Amino acid sequence: MNDYAVEAKNLVKRFGDIDAVNNVSLMIPKNSIYALLGPNGAGKTTTISMLTTLIQPTQGSARVAGYDVLSQADKVRRNIGVTFQETVLDDALTGRQAMTYHGRLYRFSKAENEAKTAELLAMVELEDAADRAIKTYSGGMKRRLELARGLMTEPQVLFLDEPTLGLDPQNRTKIWEYIQDLKQRKGLTLLLTTHYMDEAEQLADCVGIIDAGCIIKEGSPKELIDQMGKDAITMIGYGNRERYLEQLGQLPFVQAVTTAGPITQLAVDAGNRRLAEVVTLANTEGFTIEDISVAKPSLADVFLKYTGRQLRDK
């Protein structure tokens, strides 16, 4: 039981008639990074809100850092750090003030508070801006400050809701470095949500694909990608697609055929070698290929397979 930082069982959250979260169960081992991957409105933020005691589940139960989110909410709060999807900083304060007032809410002594603030501001490279008003900060700086604030109280579990949303590549990479460092050096457990495929792939030990309030597939990025076959052939074309796909499915080297809108995707054993055969078959079956490519499968392909939709990197 104590090997898990987060144990959620059959969480349901209903808002009126809408099931924002519909039966989500999560087991996140200590000192690991779990990424909830899904499109906007999939239920990521609602799940996090239940685990961080902001809202109460309609059904189901959860333990975070060993404490029940309903009956031991105060203990959960004492052991978690959270950053929210939207920036929740008081613009009129300086970075340093935002940190120390936060620390005071957790009853830190003055010396402890100042030391922690200095250490964390240094970690997120905001020492130079620490005494400026937050309204002068860039989006990336605000995110880094929020991350530092979330760490102020030495949480066991850190929740990051879309930590890199709207950040430029440089700031994203920085945040990724901090996240990996936190897991390795401080032994933290992190639950993050993202709709960036590459982010989940880079960071997570385990990825849960969430869509319409349900986790539809879970596994390490490697497992998930390996299931997709060695290579993925992706193509778009017109003609008698149905018949063509049927024929493709019968080829021995084709492991899976997936379609999503106009896109067809094949999982094959060796893309470069099989490309010619795939094209030849198209010609004989009266299907005209407009665009075709071979790539190593990625989480994006996994997502496409399980949701039948593309999750755009936007």
Next chain:
Amino acid sequence: MNAAITLWNKQMSKLSGEETFGLLIQPILWVVLFGVGMKGVMGSAVPGGDDFYIAFMAPGIVALSALGGAIAGGSVWLDERMRGIVKEYLVAPIPRLSILLGNTFTIVTKSLFQAIVIFVIGVLMGAQIANNPPGWVGGILLVAGYSIGFAGIALALASKTNDPGAYHAVIFLLNLPLLFLSNALYPLSSLPQWMQIGARINPTSYVVDGLRQLVLTNGNGLASGELLPLWQCAVAIILFATLGMWLAYVAFRSAIR
């Protein structure tokens, strides 16, 4: 309590030079412009004549400022809710009640500051202050109670709505009768019967008459018989403060968990 004090401290530290100037200048303008402008007209209605009008109306401006402070404090809370800043407090291991208290303390602090400014200006303009320092403390407590009551109402409204426009519309509806349906600017005895009844259920009347007896006694030209008895003032304000906090507490409980 630690959390309430932290939140109070945080709000107070955000007080900018501009806001402080605003807090100072608004009541000064009321006393100076309205007081001087109206005393010629109103003075005849006030027992003792127009020289006493500043002492007569200064407590009303204290009440008005406390109202304004509560409204502003409610907007700050609404803004924190809308922008999600409140989530920072909600994931912290602090009692929910401390968020309410922190906001209330902030509103009361600003109102007391304004009250003191108004009395100082009033005295500079010729009002006479009671030679009774314990009475001043009582006056301060009355202002605090009145301010707590309104802080509660404003915070309750700001917890219940998600629309700043609706919040201000409702508050504005409350604001006018609270000031004008009271004895703040004219004596009770000069009002028609129905307005007197309204004024007697308005907490503003009680804080104002309390201050007239405790702080600006001499020189407002009122005999003690024309004022609401002090014990009634105290009871009314205590009830009002309790009611405000209760409303806010109920609204907070439904708005945040």
